[in-house]
Every structure is written in C-alpha cells, then in structure tokens.
C-alpha cells in the first residue's frame with residue numbers, strides 16, 4: 001500500500017466527517033452571568049431578560065403541569081395555538097410555535113434555504129441570524145445599519161438577488177433598539193419580490209411606544225410574503241422555558257410545523273405561555289414600568305451628554321468603538337454585567353430599578369463618548 005494512502009486512512013479514521021458548512025457557523029456569545037464584587041449585589045444586564053419574577057398565577061399552572069411530566073407534551077400544541085390565535089386575532093392555521101423564536105428562526109431557514117441561498121438582514125442585528133443561516137449552508141448578507149443605528153431598508157431591498165430566500169427585519173432591532181416605521185416598511189415591501197419571505201422579528205414589541213411603528217399583523221395580512229415572529233421570552237418573562245410563535249400565511253405556517261423538532265415545545269412551556277396570555281394585563285403593566293425605567297435611564301444619559309439612538313426596547317445601545325472594552329469593564333467592576341460587541345459598542349438591558357440607578361452612576365463616572 002502506498003504510504004500516502006496509509007496516512008490518509010489513518011487520518012480519516014481519527015474523527016467522524018462533519019459538514020463543511022459548520023466551519024462558517026459563528027459561536028453564539030451568551031450574556032455573562034452576574035458576578036458580584038465583594039459586598040455588592042450583582043445584576044445581569046446582558047441578555048435583555050425581564051427582571052421580574054414569575055407571576056403567582058403562572059407558578060400555580062406550572063406546579064400543576066409538573067404532575068404530568070412523565071407524559072409527552074401535546075405535539076400539536078393545540079391549546080397553546082388556539083390561545084395565541086385568539087389573542088392575535090387570526091386562525092389557528094396561521095400560528096406556528098417553536099422552542100423560542102430562535103427555534104422558529106431555524107425552522108424558517110430550514111424551510112426556505114438550500115446551500116448557497118441568501119438571507120438578508122441588518123447588521124448589527126440579532127446574533128442568531130448568521131448562525132441559523134450558516135447552519136443550513138445559507139449565505140448571510142448583512143446590510144449595515146445607518147448612523148442612527150436604523151435599518152437601511154432601501155439598501156436591504158437592493159441587496160436582494162435571485163438567490164435571496166429570506167429578509168429579516170428586526171424591529172426593535174437588537175442590539176440598537178431602533179424601530180422601522182410603517183411608511184418605510186411599506187415602501188420596502190413594494191420593492192421585495194413576492195417569492196422572498198420577509199420576517200418581521202418583533203421580540204421586543206411590548207416595549208415599543210413610537211406611534212410610527214407598524215402594526216405587523218396588519219402588514220402580514222396585506223402581504224402574502226410576510227410573517228411575524230414573537231416570543232414569550234422578553235415581555236412575558238419566560239426566557240427559561242423556550243417558547244415563541246410565528247404568525248404566517250397557511251403554507252408557510254405548515255412548512256414551519258414540518259421543520260419543528262417533534263415535541264419541542266414542552267408541556268411546562270405550553271402551560272406557562274397560555275397562563276401568561278391570560279395574565280397579560282399584569283405582564284403588560286410590568287412592561288409599562290420597564291418602559292418608564294428606560295425613559296428615566298435615557299433622560300439621565302442624555303443629560304450626561306451621551307449621544308444615544310432611539311431605543312424602543314428594554315435595552316440601550318452605546319456606540320463606543322475602541323472604548324467598548326473599558327466601558328464594559330467599568331460596568332463589571334460595579335457589579336453590572338453588560339453585553340459588549342467587540343469594538344462596535346455595548347448593550348445594556350433595563351433591569352431592576354437599583355441596577356439602572358447604579359448604571360447611570362457608572363455612565364456618569366465614565367463620561368459620555
């Protein structure tokens with residue numbers, strides 16, 4: 001046997017062969033856990049989580065759901081889908097659920113993209129987008145946000161090619177917090193070919209107070225190539241249970257269900273999501289309180305002289321360039337975990353009142369950049 005062949009077979013036996021597409025998958029950077037310097041309470045402001053504890057009514061339902069965790073969950077999510085459909089005001093056939101909206105994003109790409117197909121989104125935007133695209137062997141087409149940290153919808157429409165299968169519009173945009181407006185979204189949709197799926201990711205919908213923001217369900221109704229993505233993780237405070245939903249036209253919703261992990265949305269998540277929709281007045285009151293806190297933080301920062309973009313979400317974005325690391329370290333020294341994005345900037349979640357107040361002090365001491 002020639003020695004090279006011997007070497008090759010020895011090498012190929014070292015490890016199973018993996019898809020080359022995985023080499024293009026960026027690693028997801030999770031928010032840092034809260035680490036307390038001695039003597040002070042640490043706060044996690046790095047994952048846009050809801051700082052409130054679960055509602056008592058949700059705890060009661062979860063406790064009851066524990067009785068049957070030896071059984072599989074309802075694979076078709078019948079009760080949950082009925083509850084969401086009634087809440088949104090659409091037919092159950094127009095709802096698909098998944099393990100968080102990140103789970104549904106994966107289903108969307110699986111349902112639409114073959115290797116080499118393109119997914120257009122703004123950048124910076126949600127870190128999961130390039131990951132789910134790369135996992136499917138699809139090609140990410142990031143379109144820079146403008147100086148005000150807003151989607152450049154004109155440039156995004158221009159980036160569509162015949163390989164484009166999906167365009168993701170994230171509003172409010174994570175990590176910058178800016179929203180797209182109704183008129184610019186309509187102009188954009190008029191430019192995008194009807195066979196390209198446009199995903200409106202509304203993970204932070206409940207924190208939006210800008211009257212020019214679109215009603216995404218209305219936009220969905222008017223456009224056969226639009227779908228809406230929402231989650232129970234942020235406003236509804238169920239991030240640990242992993243449940244989100246899509247509002248989609250029937251063929252798309254059916255395709256999403258085909259791509260779901262069977263029994264993916266577990267029985268606790270189904271029960272808690274239904275209970276949370278029932279308790280939504282109480283949960284939305286908490287969102288009002290978080291929005292008030294955002295307004296207090298933003299007003300304080302503007303007073304300090306920080307040049308902020310307009311956040312409509314439960315976080316604030318700082319474009320800091322080379323100062324990103326130092327700012328993040330200053331927060332961490334004060335027991336505040338924030339999310340640094342390389343040398344682009346830092347995102348700070350609106351959290352507990354005490355955390356927000358301490359953050360304002362750290363920002364003042366650091367000085368506006």
Ligand SMILES: *Cc1c(COP(=O)(O)O)cnc(C)c1O
Pocket residue numbers: 048099100101102103126170173174201203230231232233234239242243244
């Ligand atoms: C947090 C977030 C989600 C929600 O993720 P889940 O998987 O539902 O927890 C979706 N989109 C964006 C832009 C987000 O920031």
